[in-house]
Amino acid sequence: MKWLRKIRFKFGALLGKGKFDTEMDAEMRMHLELRIERNIDAGMSAEEARYAALRDFGGLDQLKERARDQRGGLWLGHLTQDLRYGLRLLRKSPGFTATAMLTLALGIGACAAVFSVVNAVVLHPFAYPKVDRLMDVHNVFTSNGIQDNVTPGNFVDYRQQSTSFADLAANHSSGENFIIGKEPMRLYTEYVTANFFSTLGARPFLGRDFRPDEEIRGKGNVAILGYNLWRNYFVGRPDVIGQTILMDDKVATIIGVMPPDFQTFANRNYGPALYMPMTDWGSLRQERSRHSLQVIGRLKDNVTQAQAARELSLIAGHLSQQYPDTDKGWGVSIIPLLDDTIDLERPLLFTLLGAVGFLLLIACANIANLLLARAASRQKEIVVRTALGASRGRIVRQLLCESMLLASCGGVLGVLLAHWSTRLITSILPPDLVGSANIAVDSQTLIFTCVVVLLTGIGCGLAPALQAARVDLNHALKDSGRGTSAGKHGLRLRSVFVISEISLALILLMSAGLLVRSFLAFENMDRGYQGRDVFGTPMLLTQNKFDVLQNRINFVDQVLEKISHLHGVSSAVFTNNGDPIGVFEIAGQPAAAPRFGPSARYQIVTPEYFKTMGIPLLRGRAFTAHDAPATPLVILIDQGLAKRFFSDKNPMGQRINLPLTDGAPAEWREVVGVVGTVRFENDNYYGVQDRVYIPYNQYPTRDLFLIVRTTPGTPLNIRAISSAVHSVEADVPLTAMFGNDPSGQGGTPGIRRLSMLLSTVFSAIALLLAAIGIYGVMAYNVAQRTGEIGVRMALGAQRSDVLQLVMTSGARMICLGILFGLAGALASARLLGTLLFNVGAYDPVTFGGVTLAISFVGFLACLLPSLRATKVNPMVALRAE
Amino acid sequence: MEKTELLSGTLDLLVLRVLNGGPLHGFGIAERIHVLSRDVLTVEEGSLYPSLYRMEEKGWIEAEWGQSDKGRRAKFYALTKGGRKQLANERQTWDRVALAIADVLRNA
Structure with missing residues (x-):
């Protein structure tokens, strides 16, 4: 039953720690007494005997601690002890705890949220095996x-x-x-x-x-x-x-x-x-x-x-x-x-993952700074603990335990934050984005978060813990009054943290700036049509009566008539559903083999299409109600096609044969006008293709797509539209209307928008954290140097001298941070390369603007503590000495 | 009184050997070693107790509270079966090493 005894022993160590300690106490006391008795026997006085015994015995508490260390299972005891102590400490300073936890929750939450998106969209877009x-x-x-x-x-x-x-x-x-x-x-x-x-x-x-x-x-x-x-x-x-x-x-x-x-x-x-x-x-x-x-x-x-x-x-x-x-x-x-x-989504999302990584690093640096400041004020405590026999490792372990506690609490909050924000993210993403339905804080995200929490706890706690545990007992105890002997080195470490924070924030801001400018360039690009306030829905005429072409034409006319008179609707048109490509032939130009001629996307439209979509008519005329089945067949071409095939001639009056159904006899159509080129959002994916347009009345398809332009500011009244349609033909089913992009597609813009939004939010947080970091270090610095400043002022230094003194030290940190940051940003801008749209990787506007913004924020963060330094009253400062 | 430091690792052996004669409390163990070594070896409390707790955890010795000869409550340590085995092992090892060292010293 050896193992049983062993278990009991270990549990005894853990649970009956109090009992173990009193027993050890009794054992030691009795040992000491026996020793004193022996000394008395040897002829010493009682006083002498006691003193000699104590001296020989050595540090009683240190001995006890070493004796305790021999008991196995004690690390668990230490851990619970550290945890309890850590919790008590965190409760004792709620301000610090809240700040640190929120900062970490932001960092960890952002990481978890972006990871859940990347995990669902890029790593596991499909739940298919292999x-x-x-x-x-x-x-x-x-x-x-x-x-x-x-x-x-x-x-x-x-x-x-x-x-x-x-x-x-x-x-x-x-x-x-x-x-x-x-x-x-x-x-x-x-x-x-x-x-x-x-x-x-x-x-x-x-x-x-x-x-x-x-x-x-x-x-x-x-x-x-x-x-x-x-x-x-x-x-x-x-x-x-x-x-x-x-x-x-x-x-x-x-x-x-x-x-x-x-x-x-x-x-x-x-x-x-x-x-x-x-x-x-x-x-x-x-x-x-x-x-x-x-x-x-x-x-x-x-x-x-x-x-x-x-x-x-x-x-x-x-x-x-x-x-x-x-x-x-x-x-x-x-x-x-x-x-x-997924070809554009992947790099964009990985960029976001990088951005949250930076954010977390900045958050860690901030917490590390806070912990360093705390460690400085807790130096007394640590000195006493060391004097009582705590080893350096034990102190580091305890401090790490505290930072792990912070990180874990931050992690729990962060997961909640991520859970909430993934919903937000999903609502921004286009619903058709593959894998976006699976975005959630799932088990993989939780595992990822646990790893992040672990790294965060160590990352922000290790340097402060090592720093704090580096105490020179004699020195520290002698220096008892002020407890600032580790201040010098600690301050340097803190400056290093702040400098890296500034650099990271700058890189993050720079990348966000480039992405924002790309997004704006992409959004404001002249697409050749006005997509705002335009909505659309597909419709299919399957009823037997629509076998008669004229019935389709009548249906279209009546529906448009009704809808365009609805309140809030400025115009309505039909086009064909889908965006088909046809191969055509131009009269007078050498014919290619059948099917291998030039190709264009073709759209079948009702006359008001161009006005409704805001597509400019460049030459000739648009379609009218007079373009009917019996009148000469006509076609409109866009500018791209006109340039490509009629570069040197007037396209008007040219004839084009575009067989809309396979094996149909040649139908030569006369070009009656040229319209502007459009770029639907989807075209950025596949490259812009030439377009031609055919009047609906000359090709009345069953497969329709209704487009409605609302008057600006009025919401779309779907109910009114569907009852208008059903008043014409009761059995025509309607699906939901979707907005703004009549091609109904667009995975890319959603991702662009998301990455722009998120990176902007992240860099704003980063900037805030960096500012807090600078402020913290400067304020601490000023507090440390109050005495010195007092002396200087007593010796005749002016307020401006003091201001300059403090600001210079701050400015040095900021400049160094910006310098390193710029180097990093130049390197990372190149990585962004393919994600940028109409913006150079070394865009001077972004670089200049971001550098200015960081300098300004840094300046403000320095200014407050500096001003406080000038208000130092020399008498008070010197008396405090 | 001249103090001679114990060779590292020998304290356990000595404690086990001393306890082989019967249960003793910590002070008694230190005394016994001191006396048996004709006052040459002094066992520091700072080493003795960690060693005792370590061996207790390893199961070589076990502790029980009892009455000392002067009627005081004291914690007595006694050898277990495992401890006896350990003693035999360590003793064998020690003999071998001691012989080897002696050989080297004699013949070098």
């Missing part, structure tokens, strides 16, 4: 490198012939009208191959996955719901499996529900509401001209990306020989899914 093996497959037009989706025909061939992939899956999305319950609604539906989910490594959390035979026509009337649709419209009922939903022409049975964290890369605009199998393979596999499918593949374990790319290229080569009409000039490329979805 996500690095997933590859996006694109068709590439080899002559210009433009990527497009894959044609169904090509997909079938890749799937049959390729051996590099464990699985190849495809999907395409489309809006469909449903009736769920009694409510008509338009839902974005993802049509997928049956192996789509299994390729990604995802499974429905309710019900089952698609079966391979459900890709066959007639068997594919099944649907898997997205989590949101299930929760919102089926109120999360598990018995939804087996229920049916009505579509325009068929009934589909619900067979499964996807889990909430399932997010597809597909259709960043809306996020699919439900999934259905692709079925029309009989006709689809013949389709080699429409690049309609997004294709994703999971590489086999032993195949590299390069090998797979080589194999696919080989297949593509064969196909272009086999089908020269459609496949000639088309190659294939594969890109890891992760790279394909």
Whole structure:
């Protein structure tokens, strides 16, 4: 039972510490008494005997402490002792505790919040297993490198012939009208191959996955719901499996529900509401001209990306020989899914992570300064403890324990802060940003935070603790009255902290400044249209009556008439949904092979489109109500296209053939005007493309997109708009309206805005902390030198001399800080490089402005203590000496 | 009185050996070593008690409060089974080292 005894012994040491101490006391006393008796026996007087015994015995308390150290399990006892003592101390100085905890909470909270974003968006955007093996497959037009989706025909061939992939899956999305319950609604539906989910490594959390035979026509009337649709419209009922939903022409049975964290890369605009199998393979596999499918593949374990790319290229080569009409000039490329979805977000978010790291460092430096000041005022206590036998390590341990306590409390507060701010961040981020739904203070964030807290506790506590424990007993005790002997060295250390704070703050401010200027440049860039107060929503006319073209035209006219008379609406127009690209031919210019001519995005618009969007008409005329099916076909081109193809001629009256449907006979359209080039936010992602415009009445599509411009300052009245639409046609479903960017897209601006906002907030905090740091050191400095200043003034120094004396020491710190900071900022600006937009990395405005701002704030922080120094009353100061 | 410092590591051995004769309190142990070494070795309290607590924790000795011969309450230390084993080990080691040192001193 040796172990039992051992445990009892250790617990005895821990729990019965009081008992252990009294026993030890008794033992020592008795030892001493025996010794005195022996001394008396040896012939000493009682007094002498006692004195000799005590002298031989040595320091009783030191002996006891050393004896205690021999007992195992004592570190735990020490720890609880230190913790209790630390807590008591923190409670005793609530001002200090609150300041330190809040500072650390800000630093740690910011770190945790940004980490949770980076973790969700960059590190784990998809919850798919082995996500690095997933590859996006694109068709590439080899002559210009433009990527497009894959044609169904090509997909079938890749799937049959390729051996590099464990699985190849495809999907395409489309809006469909449903009736769920009694409510008509338009839902974005993802049509997928049956192996789509299994390729990604995802499974429905309710019900089952698609079966391979459900890709066959007639068997594919099944649907898997997205989590949101299930929760919102089926109120999360598990018995939804087996229920049916009505579509325009068929009934589909619900067979499964996807889990909430399932997010597809597909259709960043809306996020699919439900999934259905692709079925029309009989006709689809013949389709080699429409690049309609997004294709994703999971590489086999032993195949590299390069090998797979080589194999696919080989297949593509064969196909272009086999089908020269459609496949000639088309190659294939594969890109890891992760790279394909996040390319600008990644560096921006890592920059933010760096920024919070700096912020935390500054916070640590501040706390370290506070702790140093406290240590100086606690020197007496530490001297006494050392005299009572505490070893240096023991003192350092205790002080570290205090800083760990501070860091832990700060960490707890910080986690709360992060929890609250991630919600804020998520609301700023575009909802379609992949992974943004998973942003939360989760277990990984908590682990990260724990590590940060540990590092913070050590980081801000170690230097002050080492500094404080460095006491020279004799010196310190002799110097008892003032307790400032460690002041000199401590002050130097504090200055070093402040200088690094200033440098870090400067680097942070500089980066934030550059990001802000990039953001402003990006926002204020002339986009060629006025996006403010513009809202839009898609609409699809599926009812049988709309098989007649004139009915569509009538619908559009009536809806626009009603909506534009609504209160708060300045104008309303229709365009086509989506932003398709067409290949065109120009009369009189050499024709390229079919499909390989010049291309442009085309939009089908009602006459007021240009006025509503604020796109300037540069030449000719805009569309009018007179451009009708029976009148000559017309087209508008934008300035970019005019320059590119009609550089030396007048484009007016030129003729362009833009086949809008495959295999349609040539439809030559006359150019009647030139409008300005627009850059939708999305265009910054893919590069600006030329645009042409076609009057709606000459191509009345079913797939509409309503755009409403409100009068400035009036909120959009969605209810009024939808009742206007429904008064014309009751069964046309509406989805939510979204604002400001009619292309409905824009992952990048959201991230830009977020990083700009956050880095601005961070650098403001950093500046504040640095100012507090400077102030603290200067105030301490002045307090230390009160006596000296008093002497100087007694000897005839003027107030201005004193002011100069104090300010100079402050100015030296600030200058050094700025110097180091500038060096660091120059280096880090280069790292920012690709994130900047129309702003040079060494932008003089930013550099100058930030340097000025820091100098000014530093100056203010120095000024207050300096002024206090001039108010020193020499008599009082000298008397205090 | 000339004090001779104990060789490091030998204190434990001496304490164990002394306790092999029966339980003793701290002062008694120091006295016994002093006397047995014919006043050559003096055990400092500053080393003795840490050593006792260390050995107690290792389980070589155990302590019990009892009456001293003069009727005082004192803490008596006694050898455990493990302590006896440890004593044998240390003694063997010591003998070997002492012999070796003696050899070196004699033959060098």
